[in-house]
Amino acid sequence: MCSxxxxxFNEKNGSILPEYTDLPTLQKGEILVKNKYTTLCGSDLHTFTxxxxxxxxxxxxxxxxxxILELAQNEPFYDLNGNILKAGDLITWTIFAATESDxxxxxxxxxKSASLFKYxxxxxxxxxxxxGGLGTHCVLKRGTGILKVPLSVDEKFAPIINCAGATAMAAHRLIDEIxxxxxxxxxxxxxxxxxxxxAKQKKAATVTILDIDDTRLENSKSFGADNVYNSLNPIEELTAITxxxxxxxxxxVIDMSGSVEAIKTGLKFSAxxxxxxxxxxxxxxxxxEINPEVMIRKLLSIKGMHNYNYEDFINAVNFFEDHFTDYPFGTFIEKEFPLQETEKAFQYAIKHKPYRVLITI
Known part of the structure; x- marks a missing residue:
């Protein structure tokens, strides 16, 4: 592979081809990182398709x-916990950079910053x-939230923390009491x-997971699910749970599916x-369609969350540092590909729908 x-990725023909280019000179506030692992998120697949x-x-x-390979000279750099950063540190970072004054x-x-930069x-x-992650290096901008990867977390899993992990933590931040x-x-x-x-670590009474994939539903029991429901089955099965x-x-009710029908089911089975x-x-x-009278009489609330903030990212890293071995998180990585086989990795992910495909760089 190149140095x-x-x-x-070119949208016009759907190709993913190598582009060989020299590394840039760092500007003030920037950090040069040698990418080690990247996982393909659902949004990457959506762009590819x-x-x-x-x-x-x-x-x-x-x-x-x-x-970390290099830090711009003449100033110290710190992670979100106030620890000084140095060359050789293994890190992950927020998917965005934003100006502090925004x-x-x-x-x-x-x-949602007006100055937003998204990797x-x-x-x-x-x-x-x-x-981006599908390259040998990444230049981190000022305003990026950076954290060192905990020793207790498998570094091949760790990329998932800065998107799915932090987003799940953001969802929980919105909940008043669980x-x-x-x-x-x-x-x-x-x-x-x-x-x-x-949810289980926060002592929820029960966790029920809804999906249309029986294999994933069965697997969810290893992640704390007390009940599972395949939404292709009769609705009476869900009624039996509630x-x-x-x-x-x-x-x-937390929607991670994006399915309108699933969201409707969640509304129907609201306490x-x-x-x-x-x-x-x-x-x-x-x-x-949402009926205002039902919303009012049942005292319902709806909140949306897109991505996450710095606090959520910190809490996500802390969560996995403490609980990585309590659940089989390492099983999320179902297939690995080298960087030069990135297009093959996308094709595999689309065909087989694994939890995550890992790109090793």
Whole structure:
């Protein structure tokens, strides 16, 4: 493999080909990282298949772990915990960089900053080359949240923390109270399983996971699910679960699927006072009818969360540092490919639908 190159995705013909290019000179506040591992997120697959539009050509990949090679001179660098960063540190980082003075940053919504820079989402240009995970290197901008990878976490799994892990933690931040509550999670993918494990650690009374894949549903029991329901089956199976609850419905419903039908089911099986957290619908979808009287009389609330903030990222890394061995998180990596076989990795992910494919760089 080359000493410095990227795998460039071109939307026009759907190709992913190597682009050999020299490393840039670091500007003030920048850090040069040697990428080590990148996992293919669902949004990467959506871009590759045309379901999601990003500027092209582009270096995809935002779930990344790498080693610091160089830091811009004349200033110290710190991670989000206040620890000094140095060459040789194994790190992961937020999928975004934002300017500290931005009002969204001050309101703890840096992912919506007007100055937002998103790794793996920026067009490849002469000035912006190494800005994604599917390359040998990445240049980190000022305003990126950086954390060292804990020794207790398998570094091949660690890229997942800075997207799915932190997003699941953001969903839980929106919940007022989860202890002793009955939780429904829509979707048994990586996001749903992480959210389930977090719910169990936060002492939810029960966790139920809904999906259409029996294999994933069975596997979800290893991540804390007390009940599972295949939504292709008769709805009476879900009714049988909620009939055991005092409120005859779910107190908390977290959507990680993006499925309109799943979201409708979650609304239908709401307990009085239920909180709904919507995460999964990040591509264009149809509208959902919601009856205001039902919302009012059942005291329901709905909150949306896109990505996460710095606090969520810190909490996610802490969670996996403490609980990585409590659940089979390492099984998320189902197949590995070298960087030069990136296109083959995408084709495999689309055909076989694994939890995650790992690119080793």
């Amino acid at each position: 410095s190159c990227v795998m460039l 045309g379901r999601r539009k990003e500027p092209s050509p582009i270096v995809l990949g935002h779930e990344i772990v790498g080693e 009002e969204f940053v001050k309101d703890k919504m840096p992912q 793996g989402h920026v067009q490849f240009t002469e000035k912006e080359k190494f800005n 202890e002793n509550k009955n939780v429904l999670i829509l979707g048994a993918g990586v996001l749903g399983l992480i959210a389930s494990a977090i 009939s055991k609850f005092y409120k005859k419905g779910f107190d908390i 009085t006072g239920a909180q709904h957290i919507w995460i999964g619908a990040v591509t264009p979808t149809e509208n959902i």
